Amino acid sequence: MTNIQLIATDLDGTFLSSDKSFDKALFRTVLKTLARNKIQLVIATGVHQERINRLLSDFLDVGLSYVTNNGARVTTSEGKIIFEKTLPLDTLKAVQKLLATFPVKPSRGLVYSTDDTAYVPREYVDVMTAARRQYFKKVILFDDVSEINAPIFKVTMNWHNFDETKFYDAARQQLGQHVHVTETGTGAVDIVPAGINKAVGLKILADDMGISMANIAAFGDGANDLEMLLAVGHPFLMPTAHITGPFESVMADNDHAGVLKTILKMIDN
Template sequence: MTNIQLIATDLDGTFLSNDKSFDRALFRTVLKILAHNKIQFVIATGVHQERINRLLSDFLDVGLSFVTNNGARVTTSEGEVIFEKTLSLDTLKTVQKLLTTFPVKPSRGLVYSTDDTAYVPREYADVMTADRRQYFKKVIVFDDVSEINDPIFKVTMNWHNFDETQFYDVARQQLGHHVHVTETGTGAVDIVPAGVNKAVGLKMLADHMGISMTNIAAFGDGANDLEMLLAVGHPFLMPTAHINGPFEPVIADNDHAGVLKTILKIINN
């Protein structure tokens, strides 16, 4: 697979182990090999940049590129933001109304996210526990979305013991073409701007770099990775994934550095 010029990976359930760690030494080795072969490395994830910065704090100076918020923001290896798409206030009001009237409240929390700030409705403030707060610079409690002055990339909600497909159906009916509803990769649901997904963001980045999507390898495990996997020339699916498609298998799961080991294998071949 010597035609690979860029490798993109999801984080949760894919690159990160279940305890949110990863093999740092092996990652450094892989990055050196990729640099030698002039292959770019991209984090393509549903999460926001501040969480990535904390998870990958030792690797922010090695030329990584980022497709974050399920494709709503794209940042080059030089730190240039080349694409952003946010939810309009009118859309946020519609989302707020839907979540207020939906009969099953997201018992595990509700967050309106910028790239570093969590805006949390007051009734969900007590669900914003310390382990969740750690991934944001600021947490701001609000009563109405009209109080939010920052650009919102996504609205994330999480239920306990609830079939999220019921919410998907209602959200798609009421929000129409104004948003894209997808999973987060962490068991929650994201509402992002219409026309946004990881494939769109990755295509923006690839075009900026002058790289064809056929020369990209991508790793994923969830429904929010599906568009990206279908769009690239070399899609790899985690062994624990619950989606189907014409994908190559990753040689180990996320608790055993499957992504990094598979990269070494395909580069050495």
């Protein structure tokens, strides 16, 4: 596939194994191969930058690009932010109202996220465990969204043993065209600004680099990857994915470095 100029990969369920690790030695080999072929790697994920920084702490100086927060923020390999779209206060108020009236509370937590800070409604402080706090620099409690004085890229909520499609339906009915509701890739639900998804963010990055979407390969496994996979010329779907489509197969699952192995084979061919 000699026409590939850019490769994008999701993290959770795709690049990362089930325990959130990855084969660092193989990753270094892949990065050297990509550099030799002048192909850049993009991390395209639903999570925020601080979480990525902690997961990929040994690789922050290798020139990766980032499409984060399900497309709401785009950063070039030089560290330049070329796109950001946040949720305005009136939309945050509408989200807060929806969550206050929705009959089933997010039992696993609720977070209004910047790229490094978790704003958490005070009533959810008990479910903001150490495991959840570790991926943020700061956790700030609030009683009303009007107290938040920072750009919010997404609102993330998580239930235990609940059919989240019921919330999707309620959110789309009450919030209309003001937001995009999608999965996070980590088993939760994200509310992001309207018109935002990974494909949008990746297209902004590709345009900035002068690369056609037809010359991009992308790896994903979930519904929040679907727009991106449909938009690129070489879409790869993980074998454990819960979506379907006209996508190419990855050599192995995320617990066996499937993305890295497939990239090496793709470049060699």
